Amino acid sequence: MSTTDSAERGLILRDVTIWLNGGTLLSLDATVRPGEVLTVMGPSGVGKSTLLAFVGGFLGRDFRAEGRVILNGRDITALPPDRRGIGLLFQDALLLPHLSVGGNLMIGLSPDIKGGAARRQAVTAALAEVGLDAFADRDPATLSGGQAARVALMRTLLARPEALMLDEPFSRLDAALREQVRRLVFEEAAKYGLPVLLVTHDPADAEAAGGPIVELG
Amino acid sequence: MSALRLFPIAAFFVLIAPVAAGLAGVFLPAFGYLPVLGRSALSLDAFADVMAMPGLSRSILLSLGSGLAATAISLLVVTLFVAGWRGTRVFAALERLVSPLLSVPHAAAAFGLAFLIAPSGFLFRLGAEATGLLERPPDLLIVNDRLGIAMTLGLIVKEIPFLLLMTLAALPQTRAGEMERMAASLGYGRIVGFVHTILPALYGQIRLAVLAVLVFSTSVVDVALILGPTTPAPLAVRILTWQQDADLAMHFTAAAGAVLQIGVTILALVIWLIGERLFGFVCRVMALSGWRARADMAMRQLAAFVMALSAAIVLAGLCLLALWSVAGPWRFPDPLPDSFSFSTWMRMPGSIAAAFGHSLMLAGASAILAVVLALGSLEFRARSGRPGPGRALGVLYVPLLVPQIAFLFGLQILFSYLGFDGAFLAVLLVHLVFVFPYVLLSLSDPWWAWDPRYGHAVRALGRSPNVVFWRVRLPMLARPVLTAAALGFAVSIALYLPTLVIGAGRWPTVTTEAVALASGGDPRLIGATALLQALLPFLGFAIAALVAAFLSRNRRLMRAGA
Incomplete structure (x- = not known):
């Protein structure tokens, strides 16, 4: 990879400022390189989730925002959320209860992979990747918290995003699991060379991420 | 206690x-069995009488068809609209417009619709005025049409506000906000994303209300009397006429008809439940394919348009009721009365x-x-x-x-x-x-x-x-x-x-x-x-x-x- 190429790749937040009801909520200028984790920290109410909403394209009507979001050289500031190529992970796994574990992954799997056999193969491989072989037919309601978190991660990755945004994704897991799931998420993001934007109030998350840290508020 | x-x-x-x-x-x-009328021997004679009624099969088909169509179409419009516009300004505006229409009685809405679409109604007056082609109302059977289309339309415009309000009440239990973001971040268009992530839980919440709409629509009487076909009328209307017959022996026919009506409604419910299964199957196949359906803007606009149109029909109907109630002489092609009076x-x-x-x-x-x-x-x-x-x-x-x-x-x-x-x-x-x-x-x-x-x-x-x-x-x-x-x-x-x-x-x-x-x-x-x-x-x-x-x-x- 050449230097000019790598300079263009990654998630760039250029001169981002967000206002709520006329008052400045937050300002940020940052670059997240492929495989790097930018941690945004701060107490609740300082607009951490607002930043994610802006980058993801979900900002509410009460907010006003300036600045650009550039992903791998593509200006995505004005794109609708479904065309941005940014995968989201939430506090909860949000697995769909009416589908099997495999069905939940199929929902995520990129439509570029065509044909039933190839798609099933991709889902099987994804499950194996996170140590959930033979879980495809399971009811998501029977999974443990850690297992559900891993399925949610793979669902997001199978959609082939170009970046990841994590909204307090480990806060609902108990301490032992948190460490394990956290490591897995960062490893996978690094493996696929995804820039990661992590919002958290847990200093341990920031430390494990090992990347730059921005304090809001 | x-x-x-x-x-x-x-x-x-x-x-x-x-x-x-x-x-x-x-x-x-x-x-x-009705000892008051001196009969206590069990028999199937009443059912034979009902079956012998002229045009009975057509009455049954009308009840089934208009009930299923009205329910399916109003649910489809509401679902597409909520899927396509939830959380937007358009949604808030149309919600405010449609919600009060819940309280408009079916009969008033049906009369308003009749005044709007009848051959001598407002739309034909506007058309005649604009084109100069019509001197008198055209000889068309639009209201009371034989297929029950006007009746179905009357049911649809009334069931849409009901199903919309039931949907809005159920949405908070579906984690709609997070699900919507999740689907969008996976690259799904609004409508298909909604169908995969929110609709299954949502439909579970509103299912009884939907079935109630189906039961009501397959056995409705007032809307059918105003907008429905007469030769023959839908089953429920015919049961009512038998019941109101001066000949008390017709009570038995009416009772057998009522049992038949229950059967027809159960049949409609069975067809609906099969439809639910089929739809669920199609959704799961769609989920397997990973089809993102991002280009859904035309569909979203159509849903908003139909939603607005249904509200406009009821509102225009109410205006026409008011207009007729104070109309003096009002000749056919004129869009407005010559004079007003109380x-x-x-x-x-x-x-x-x-x-x-x-x-x-x-x-x-x-x-x-x-x-x-x-x-x-x-x-x-x-x-x-x-x-x-x-x-x-x-x-x-x-x-x-x-x-x-x-x-x-x-x-x-x-x-x-x-x-x-x-x-x-x-x-x-x-x-x-x-x-x-x-x-x-x-x-x-x-x-x-x-x-x-x-x-x-x-x-x-x-x-x-x-x-x-x-x-x-x-x-x-x-x-x-x-x-x-x-x-x-x-x-x-x-x-x-x-x-x-x-x-x-x-x-x-x-x-x-x-x-x-x-x-x-x-x-x-x-x-x-x-x-x-x-x-x-x-x-x-x-x-x-x-x-x-x-x-x-x-x-x-x-x-x-x-």
Whole structure:
């Protein structure tokens, strides 16, 4: 990879400022390189989730925002959320209860992979990747918290995003699991060379991420 | 506690007893058992009589087809609209436009639609005026068309507001916001993303309401009398004519017809359940393919357009009712009357003034009784070991999931046997059967959303649960209680069949009078009566809003939106 190429790749937040009801909520200028984790920290109410909403394209009507979001050289500031190529992970796994574990992954799997056999193969491989072989037919309601978190991660990755945004994704897991799931998420993001934007109030998350840290508020 | 226990028992009685007694009262004569008329030998003769009725299969198909079509189309429009626009400005604007239309009675909406689309109606007048092609109304059967299209349209524009409100009430339980973001971040367009992530949970929440719409639509009478075909009419209308026949022997035919109606409605339900399965299967296949369907803007715009159109049809219909009620001479191609006068209102027959009084009495009494019954039942539940809405809410749908014509007719037979038919209390009781479910459904969410810690705080001061109820919970919930009462009032005003069948003609209301005018064809009187019918529910909501505003005049947090 050449230097000019790598300079263009990654998630760039250029001169981002967000206002709520006329008052400045937050300002940020940052670059997240492929495989790097930018941690945004701060107490609740300082607009951490607002930043994610802006980058993801979900900002509410009460907010006003300036600045650009550039992903791998593509200006995505004005794109609708479904065309941005940014995968989201939430506090909860949000697995769909009416589908099997495999069905939940199929929902995520990129439509570029065509044909039933190839798609099933991709889902099987994804499950194996996170140590959930033979879980495809399971009811998501029977999974443990850690297992559900891993399925949610793979669902997001199978959609082939170009970046990841994590909204307090480990806060609902108990301490032992948190460490394990956290490591897995960062490893996978690094493996696929995804820039990661992590919002958290847990200093341990920031430390494990090992990347730059921005304090809001 | 012991006295409080009476409320849920009474509520259960109101919901179950009339339906059960009514069904018994219709099944027995259907099979030839009605000792009052001197018959007690079981036979299938009545069914043979029904089967021999000319055009019966066509009547059955009309009931099935229009019921299924009206339900499917209104649900489709609401689902696509909510999927495509939830959380946007367009959504908020259309929601405000459509929601009040819930309280427009079916009959008034149907008359308005007739005035809009009939060959001599407003749309043809506009067309004739613009093109100069028509000198007289074209000879087309648009209203009362043989396929029941006008009737289906009338049902659709009325069911859309109902299903929209049920959907809006259920959305908070589906984690719609997070699911929507999740689907979008996986690259899904709004509509297909909604179908995969939110619709399964949402449909589970509104399913009983959807089935109630289906049951209602396959057995509707008032809309069918106004907009439906006549040769032959849909099954429910024909049952009503048999039932009202002077020849008492026709009672057996009508009872057998009512049983047939139950069969037709069950068939519609079975077809619907198969449709649910098929749709679920298609969704799962779609999920496997990973189809993102991002280019759904045209579909979203179509959904918003149809939603706005359905509201516009009802609103235009209401305007036309008002216009006809004050119209002087109004020749065909003219879009507006030559002159206006209040003579229709001045020469309103006395029967309509009496009907107006009956409407107010029935609606006021049934709304108050329903609210008392609902509050008592909820308070009983709140003081029980397991506070919360619980599964008992499903019982509310019992009267809504049985075709009205079927059990009302049986109930009328039973009441007449007891000498109770035509009594005000009898009519009031059947109104309560339909009013109570809506009142409790409307009260349930705000009731359980109330923070019980307010009550704990007052109890900790040494006050009794009664003090909590009267001095804390009820005043704090004044607005939803008043809204529920207004909703109950609106439901009662709109009831046609219960008033007609149980009232035995002794308690005509604005609604029964308006529908009775359908065959007469005096558009001015129809306009005035139907407008009166449409305005009464709004009056109820207006009074509820005024009282709530008065109660909270010095309490900022108690006002709407706070």
